[in-house]
Amino acid sequence: MKRWFISSLLLLTAIFAAIGVAQTLRGPIQPLHFSHKQHAGTLSLDCKMCHVNPDPGELMTYPATATCMNCHSAIKTDSPHIQELAKAAAEDRSIQWVRVYEIPGFVYFSHRTHVATGATCQGCHGQVQTRERVFVDGDITMSGCMNCHVENSASIDCNFCHDQL
Ligand code: HEC
Ligand code: HEC
Ligand code: HEC
Ligand code: HEC
Ligand code: HEC
Structure with a gap:
């Protein structure tokens, strides 16, 4: 029972480590x-x-938020991502x-x-x-x-x- 627990813990750690590596290799989440x-x-x-x-x-x-808004003030305005973008633009905030x-x-x-x-x-x-x-x-x-x-x-x-x- 104990050995089973440790090996599954090791397996989980390995999986999370692999996901971490894949993420840095595949670039940061924006x-x-x-x-x-x-x-x-x-x-x-x-x-x-x-x-x-x-x-x-x-x-x-x-690009400045305004560059995106040249199109997105009209395109896909129903998308939650675009609404987030529009909010940043309205508050004159740039995306980090x-x-x-x-x-x-x-x-x-x-x-x-x-x-x-x-x-x-x-x-x-x-x-x-x-x-x-x-x-x-x-x-x-x-x-x-x-x-x-x-x-x-x-x-x-x-x-x-x-x-x-
Ligand atoms: C064509 C451009 C270029 C030339 C020429 C160049 N380097 Fe570099 N050097 C870089 C870049 C880019 C980095 C940072 C990226 C990296 O560490 O690989 C760097 C990093 C370094 C570092 C830091 C390494 C580290 O691990 O942080 C040293 C020390 C260094 N260079 C020495 C030299 C020496 C000595 C020469 C001449 C023989 C030289 N460089 C010529 C572009 C250049
Ligand atoms: C695709 C090929 C290529 C790569 C990759 C490249 N260079 Fe260059 N680089 C050149 C060429 C060709 C010149 C000469 C331009 C000239 O004579 O006007 C040059 C010129 C330069 C100059 C002098 C001109 C200037 O901008 O003041 C520097 C400094 C320089 N490179 C740094 C780097 C560093 C640092 C890297 C890596 C991060 C790098 N280069 C990667 C092709 C390259
Ligand atoms: C010769 C190699 C080389 C070429 C060609 C090149 N880049 Fe880069 N790029 C770099 C390097 C090196 C950095 C990191 C610069 C630094 O850390 O200061 C970089 C950084 C960037 C960045 C981050 C912001 C910035 O300005 O540092 C953007 C965006 C970018 N490049 C876009 C482009 C685009 C678009 C093109 C084509 C028009 C291009 N790059 C052509 C080597 C290159
Ligand atoms: C509609 C706008 C847009 C266009 C067109 C675009 N980019 Fe970008 N680019 C971005 C944005 C926004 C980011 C920052 C988010 C990201 O990394 O995805 C970025 C990031 C980048 C980076 C990473 C800069 C860094 O942080 O080191 C590179 C390299 C790059 N772009 C190259 C290109 C090249 C090459 C093209 C053309 C084939 C291109 N981009 C076309 C908007 C654009
Ligand atoms: C030249 C016009 C143009 C520019 C500039 C532009 N986009 Fe887009 N974008 C589009 C189009 C067209 C679509 C696809 C719409 C569709 O799927 O019908 C799109 C799709 C998107 C989507 C996906 C929306 C969804 O939920 O499906 C996002 C997010 C997005 N763009 C963000 C940006 C960001 C951030 C910038 C600035 C860095 C930008 N766009 C710049 C034209 C543009």
Whole structure:
């Protein structure tokens, strides 16, 4: 009886651990439902419609609630998700999207210079337009950066990406 209890406890722990791992691998749960598959896939919306690249060009940024409301003040207003969105917009609140891709502050990276060399969003972020939820799929580790720099004869000097090293 006791052994049975312990082994089922172990099994349960293993299941919860597996779910936890799957969740981090599959990306964080966002504060509001949003599907890239629906918007960038089915509706074929341009990434840049929502991810603008303001000066000086380092960030792609998250869309303002108003960008969503351009459509959703009229589309799917009966959906509870859209009602949540509309409430945030009415209160002039932005949605606190949970970050998926992140590099440490001591690394310099600019979206604008990379997109200008012809690098695609999918090259670094995977097939986002097929995903219900965004998860880390592209390689943004130091070796990921280095590999592409070597292939494209871009510099791999430490100071190219790190100021103080
Ligand atoms: C260019 C227009 C457009 C923009 C901009 C847009 N959407 Fe949508 N969205 C749609 C359409 C069309 C649907 C599909 C409606 C349907 O299923 O009939 C949809 C569906 C949805 C749904 C699913 C609703 C449900 O319950 O089925 C959610 C949630 C949603 N959008 C959130 C957002 C958020 C958040 C933003 C901003 C980040 C956004 N949308 C920006 C057009 C847009
Ligand atoms: C209708 C608006 C909309 C469109 C179009 C859109 N996105 Fe997004 N994107 C969002 C929102 C909202 C988030 C934050 C929630 C999330 O992660 O799903 C986001 C998050 C992301 C992230 C994760 C950012 C992070 O936190 O690290 C990536 C990468 C991304 N989008 C890439 C793309 C690409 C590539 C396309 C075009 C194929 C695209 N997006 C089209 C609204 C949009
Ligand atoms: C050369 C690789 C690369 C390319 C190409 C690239 N990204 Fe990124 N992206 C990154 C890295 C690295 C981060 C994390 C940056 C950080 O933590 O400062 C990131 C972060 C993001 C974020 C989170 C918010 C932000 O601005 O940091 C969004 C949204 C995003 N990318 C969307 C896109 C879209 C849309 C495209 C295509 C137009 C794109 N990315 C092209 C590497 C890339
Ligand atoms: C898709 C290939 C590719 C990937 C992936 C990539 N780079 Fe680059 N990167 C380039 C190319 C090509 C250049 C040269 C651009 C030029 O000469 O104008 C460059 C230039 C740069 C520059 C100098 C230009 C500027 O923006 O000031 C920095 C810094 C940089 N990369 C950092 C990074 C970091 C950090 C990563 C990983 C998070 C990364 N790169 C990933 C291709 C890539
Ligand atoms: C093309 C851009 C690029 C170049 C060139 C580069 N790094 Fe990095 N480095 C990164 C990125 C991105 C990270 C953070 C992601 C990671 O830890 O993999 C990082 C992280 C690091 C870290 C922290 C590792 C950790 O575990 O936290 C050290 C130390 C480092 N780099 C040293 C170097 C040295 C030494 C060189 C020169 C031989 C160098 N880097 C060249 C992009 C670069």
